Amino acid sequence: MKKLPLSFYSRKDVVSIAKDLIGKIIVTNFEGIITSGRIVETEAYIAFTDKASHSFSGKRTPRNEHMYSAPGTAYVYICYGMHQMMNIVTNDFNIPDAILLRAVEPLQGIDHMLERRGKKKSDKTLTRGPGKVGKALGISKFHSGFSLLGNEIYLMDDHFKISPAQIGESPRIGVESAGKDAKLPYRFYFKGNLYVSHTRK
DNA sequence: CCGGGGATTATCT
DNA sequence: GATAATCCCCGGC
Numbered sequence: 001m002k003k004l005p006l007s008f009y010s011r012k013d014v015v016s017i018a019k020d021l022i023g024k025i026i027v028t029n030f031e032g033i034i035t036s037g038r039i040v041e042t043e044a045y046i047a048f049t050d051k052a053s054h055s056f057s058g059k060r061t062p063r064n065e066h067m068y069s070a071p072g073t074a075y076v077y078i079c080y081g082m083h084q085m086m087n088i089v090t091n092d093f094n095i096p097d098a099i100l101l102r103a104v105e106p107l108q109g110i111d112h113m114l115e116r117r118g119k120k121k122s123d124k125t126l127t128r129g130p131g132k133v134g135k136a137l138g139i140s141k142f143h144s145g146f147s148l149l150g151n152e153i154y155l156m157d158d159h160f161k162i163s164p165a166q167i168g169e170s171p172r173i174g175v176e177s178a179g180k181d182a183k184l185p186y187r188f189y190f191k192g193n194l195y196v197s198h199t200r201k
Numbered sequence: 202c203c204g205g206g207g208a209t210t211a212t213c214t
Numbered sequence: 215g216a217t218a219a220t221c222c223c224c225g226g227c
Contacts, residue, residue, distance in 0.1 A: 043219070052219070063212060080220050081210025100219060131220050174219050
């Protein structure tokens with residue numbers, strides 16, 4: 001069980017990294033409250049050329065500033081005015097590749113996740129979808145720019161094994177306006193897992 | 202389970 | 215002023 005090192009995030013192929021993240025663990029430790037989950041769904045967003053990315057054509061604003069940070073940085077933005085979307089920045093400084101965390105399977109701190117989500121019982125809706133992941137893990141825009149090599153948000157490898165055949169791929173969700181880039185197969189998921197979103201597609 | 206529609210506001214034009 | 219990498223609730227089946 002060890003923290004993913006900088007060398008995991010600094011690779012150049014964000015699509016491969018998104019796939020490699022399936023089965024890894026994300027942990028948050030905020031004010032002594034530890035929650036964690038196994039990553040079961042991700043989406044890759046490619047720097048500059050990907051119309052679905054906030055950094056398309058080099059766009060750089062206060063909102064997406066942290067996409068241009070070091071690999072292994074969190075980029076968190078607000079969607080639809082209320083949902084906190086957690087992304088993992090990869091590649092290198094000033095190359096805004098990022099990976100959206102779309103779903104996790106709860107592991108540690110389920111009681112705290114339930115409280116943050118305003119739910120009484122744990123079921124598949126606890127962490128199925130990017131907004132729910134952010135809320136359950138207590139991640140908000142405040143954490144954008146945090147290093148994933150630190151002790152508040154980080155990823156772990158517990159040597160959980162997933163074979164290539166257990167990883168599905170599909171076009172990304174909710175990016176219809178990206179034209180032909182909306183059809184690229186940059187979404188990855190753990191086949192058969194209860195927490196994967198949009199199982200009909 | 203499935204589809205429709207409203208919620209709700211930061212962000213950029 | 216329009217849009218948005220979504221979620222929840224409701225009704226129907």
